[in-house]
Amino acid sequence: MTPVTLISSKPAPQPEDGPPVLFDRRLLARRRDRAASEFTAYDFLHARAADDLLDRVESVSRDFETCLVLGGGGAVGRALKDRPKAQQKITHLIETDLSPRMAGLSEQTAVCLDEEQLPIAPESVDLVLACLNLHWTNDLVGALIQINHALKPDGFFAGAILGGSTLTELRQCLKSVDDADPAPRRVSPFADTVDMAGLLSRSGFALPVSDVDRVKARYGNSFVLMRDLRAMGETNALIERPRTPATKSFFVKTAQAYSERFAEEDGKVPATFEIIHFAGWAPHPDQPKPKRPGSAKVRLADALGVTEHKSGDIAG
Secondary structure, three states: OOOOOOOOOOOOOOOOOOOOOOEOHHHHHHHHHHHOOOHHHOOHHHHHHHHHHHHHHHHOOOOEEEEEEEOOOOHHHHHHOOOHHHHHHEEEEEEEEOOHHHHOOOOOEEEEOOHHHOOOOOOOEEEEEEEOOHHHOOOHHHHHHHHHHHEEEEEEEEEEEEEOOOOHHHHHHHHHOOOOOOHHHHOOOOEOOOOHHHHHHHOOOEEEEEEEEEEEEEEOOHHHHHHHHHHHOOOOOEOOOOOOOOOHHHHHHHHHHHHHHHOOOOOOEEEEEEEEEEEEEOOOOOOOOOOOOOOOOOOHHHHHOOOOOOOOOOOO
């Protein structure tokens, strides 16, 4: 087995001049610990993301000695059991999580570590998969850079995070409810639908790509939705979250607003989840290079079979 050196499993210290610290990572670890006991009954999003990540692995025409999985509560390992083609491509799978109990859900080799200070030796793994965990990092680009450093040259990385349209219905209803506490801070913010390919490029990855998977789940009411979010370990971990519990009336009003604004014909309410997928390669000299501007030997108009019009001409 390719050696993977664990340096530390403690949460990373935050630099004074670094990016804003939005999330309480220690609280996040505790809430994921709490969610672990029921997680596999509510991990439909993680299972979906894990299947998509393995699709990407299967599409690559090479094998991987060591695969490091960040997050997912064991979802990638569980999905791998039903994917013989992916199994053939991965020799050793190591699943990790910020939460010790969530890491313990893995049926593979499991490690508790902090992805904000990735304790993996440089150029020590062939494949890294991040399953719905990096949206909780305070410095996404910093985490991507560390992943890049952990990969061997020409190593492959594929990840999935929750994007900005996630829970848009719940956010709108929370914001509309008049309460003494600031409603918008009751749901952790997700990144807007950012150019993940651009972020990968900034982080040193080659050949970056990204796409979006939008999922609509349906619930009896918003109380059931919030129960599921707790069971997933996806509840508010903002540093500036309200410190006093919301009143019962606050949640009743939210449920009423949700039903009034979004209920479908059968009375159930939808919840949108946006999963942003992205992938890239650790640089290697033999990788394809983009052509320099002006080096094309075939005109685009000829390739498309259309008539080229000069600037200022009006096509008839």
